[in-house]
Amino acid sequence: MNVQKMKILFVQADRDAGRYKISSKFFIPSLTLEQLIASTPEKYEIKIVNEWYEKVDFEEDCHVVAISSFTKDAYRAYELAKEFKMRGKKVVLGGYHPTALPQEAKRYADAVVIGEAEESWPQLLRDLERDKLKPFYFKKARKIPPAKRIRHPFFSALQATRGCPYKCEFCQLTGFKDNIHRKRPIPEIVSEIKSIKNKIFWFHDASLTIDPKYTKHLLKEIIRNKIKKKWIAFGNLAVLSKDIELIRLAKKAGCIAWMVGLETISQKTIDTEIKKGGNKIEKVPKTIEKIEKEGMEIWASFIFGFDNDTPDIFDKTLEKLNEWGIKVAEFNVLTPFPKTPIFKKFVRENRIFSFNWSKYDLNNVVFTPKKMEEKELENGIRKLNRKFLSLDKIIKRTLLANHKIFTLLANLSLRKINKCN
Ligand code: B12
Ligand code: SF4
Numbered sequence: 001m002n003v004q005k006m007k008i009l010f011v012q013a014d015r016d017a018g019r020y021k022i023s024s025k026f027f028i029p030s031l032t033l034e035q036l037i038a039s040t041p042e043k044y045e046i047k048i049v050n051e052w053y054e055k056v057d058f059e060e061d062c063h064v065v066a067i068s069s070f071t072k073d074a075y076r077a078y079e080l081a082k083e084f085k086m087r088g089k090k091v092v093l094g095g096y097h098p099t100a101l102p103q104e105a106k107r108y109a110d111a112v113v114i115g116e117a118e119e120s121w122p123q124l125l126r127d128l129e130r131d132k133l134k135p136f137y138f139k140k141a142r143k144i145p146p147a148k149r150i151r152h153p154f155f156s157a158l159q160a161t162r163g164c165p166y167k168c169e170f171c172q173l174t175g176f177k178d179n180i181h182r183k184r185p186i187p188e189i190v191s192e193i194k195s196i197k198n199k200i201f202w203f204h205d206a207s208l209t210i211d212p213k214y215t216k217h218l219l220k221e222i223i224r225n226k227i228k229k230k231w232i233a234f235g236n237l238a239v240l241s242k243d244i245e246l247i248r249l250a251k252k253a254g255c256i257a258w259m260v261g262l263e264t265i266s267q268k269t270i271d272t273e274i275k276k277g278g279n280k281i282e283k284v285p286k287t288i289e290k291i292e293k294e295g296m297e298i299w300a301s302f303i304f305g306f307d308n309d310t311p312d313i314f315d316k317t318l319e320k321l322n323e324w325g326i327k328v329a330e331f332n333v334l335t336p337f338p339k340t341p342i343f344k345k346f347v348r349e350n351r352i353f354s355f356n357w358s359k360y361d362l363n364n365v366v367f368t369p370k371k372m373e374e375k376e377l378e379n380g381i382r383k384l385n386r387k388f389l390s391l392d393k394i395i396k397r398t399l400l401a402n403h404k405i406f407t408l409l410a411n412l413s414l415r416k417i418n419k420c421n
Contacts, residue, residue, distance in 0.1 A: 001063060001090070001128050007045045009062040010036055013069040013077040014051035015358050031157040031204045032068050032095065034147035039117045041125065048150060051076070058083050064128065068095035071337055072361040081108040090128060096172055097357065100339040106135055114138040115178040118145065140178040146192040156201040160189045160218060164206035166236070168261075168274050170303065173206060175339030183214050190221050193229060200256070203233035212239060212246050219249040227254065232299075234259045238279045241287035247294050256403050257297035257328070265320045269308045285324045292325070295402045299410060300326050305334035305377050307370040314380040318387055327397045328410045329388060331381050332362035385418040
């Protein structure tokens with residue numbers, strides 16, 4: 001491509017583009033875009049549009065359009081690609097959906113980046129400048145650079161590690177070739193945290209408890225450097241249950257809450273269908289107690305629609321939530337994202353009745369459940385949300401929480417997302 005200074009437009013595609021001005025998503029930054037621009041050589045001119053809260057201008061003055069999409073946003077990404085290609089722009093697609101289905105994505109783009117951008121993206125840009133663009137790019141990142149932050153009103157995000165070794169059957173990461181657990185050097189992370197302007201940040205690691213020795217080292221360095229910021233991280237309850245030192249260090253290092261994938265209250269489902277490394281239901285209440293006693297919160301996420309799930313699973317889950325005193329919880333429909341083991345299983349069993357990707361959002365049922373009707377699954381989650389997220393229950397839980405503002409905001413945003421108003 002023979003131009004003086006190549007201009008790149010980065011877009012985070014959103015199925016619901018234009019529908020929300022200020023939505024709860026606004027409160028969470030897109031680390032994807034921030035890592036992408038961090039991997040872009042300085043010599044290019046860049047512009048960023050996050051469709052979660054910004055509008056794309058098809059007449060934008062640019063040469064290349066780089067679009068990222070989740071599965072639910074795939075059609076929007078393809079629509080954007082078509083519009084920009086019609087206007088003579090080079091279009092590159094990447095992110096979770098193009099990584100899962102690169103051949104599909106290629107039908108709409110000049111090139112597809114499969115997996116991580118750090119090595120592939122600069123290579124693609126070099127090839128583009130020499131008019132030698134290849135259809136597909138795939139290279140695992142050797143080094144994860146600090147994110148280039150897009151100023152965000154409340155929060156920032158970063159990753160200390162990438163990848164996850166647990167291989168849960170429903171998880172998108174399980175289906176990816178570059179899903180290898182890698183840890184960034186601790187001094188780099190500490191200096192990245194220091195550079196963050198917001199007082200609160202999220203660790204977007206798949207799980208910050210995969211290597212407790214590494215995490216404890218990181219936490220000790222955060223404490224030693226007297227960093228006073230607060231943070232939230234994804235973690236594995238089974239690991240936390242065995243490690244009070246990790247829990248205490250996390251609190252001292254600024255942790256407000258752990259987001260944990262409890263997934264189900266059924267041990268049988270964990271053992272036979274999820275195969276997640278070692279979650280033991282009997283240990284859940286004590287672990288929650290320990291974490292709360294040390295001054296942090298738990299944000300638990302659950303999935304419904306497993307083969308063992310019967311229609312009474314919703315009420316039984318609510319009972320357990322109350323018994324365990326969980327303050328924040330989200331409920332998702334089992335979703336067979338392409339390339340995951342569960343997708344392959346459901347295809348083999350001929351149980352997927354909708355390949356309409358815009359429904360792959362953890363709210364719609366796209367497969368035939370084994371022990372309940374499709375509607376029972378959908379309605380069961382809806383009712384559970386209504387009961388758990390009723391205003392009186394939210395207030396009760398908030399009053400009991402260590403972090404009242406966090407608990408209130410998290411519950412209210414889940415209430416809004418799940419349309420419980
Ligand atoms: C943090 C997180 C969130 C955050 C923030 C998301 C964000 N993008 O910042 C929040 C809580 C908002 C969120 C919400 C949701 N999430 Co989420 N989330 C994650 C999590 C844990 C990390 C994402 C992240 O920040 N990664 C770090 C960035 C740097 O990595 P990356 O996005 O992969 O980008 C790299 C490459 O993919 C590549 N790349 C990406 N795009 C492009 C584009 C181009 C052109 C190029 C060249 C390269 C490229 O370059 C990047 C750097 O290497 C992942 C699981 C995981 N551990 O990955 C799930 C995950 C992404 N979420 C998922 C889902 C389903 C959702 C929701 C739909 C759930 C729901 N019902 O609410 C929503 C949708 C949000 C929306 N936009 O509407 C799924 C997506 C599966 C899929 N195929 O669609 C994942 C994979 C979880 C899973 N285990 O299955 N999520
Ligand atoms: S622990 Fe979380 S990130 Fe890791 S494979 Fe399971 S669902 Fe995916």
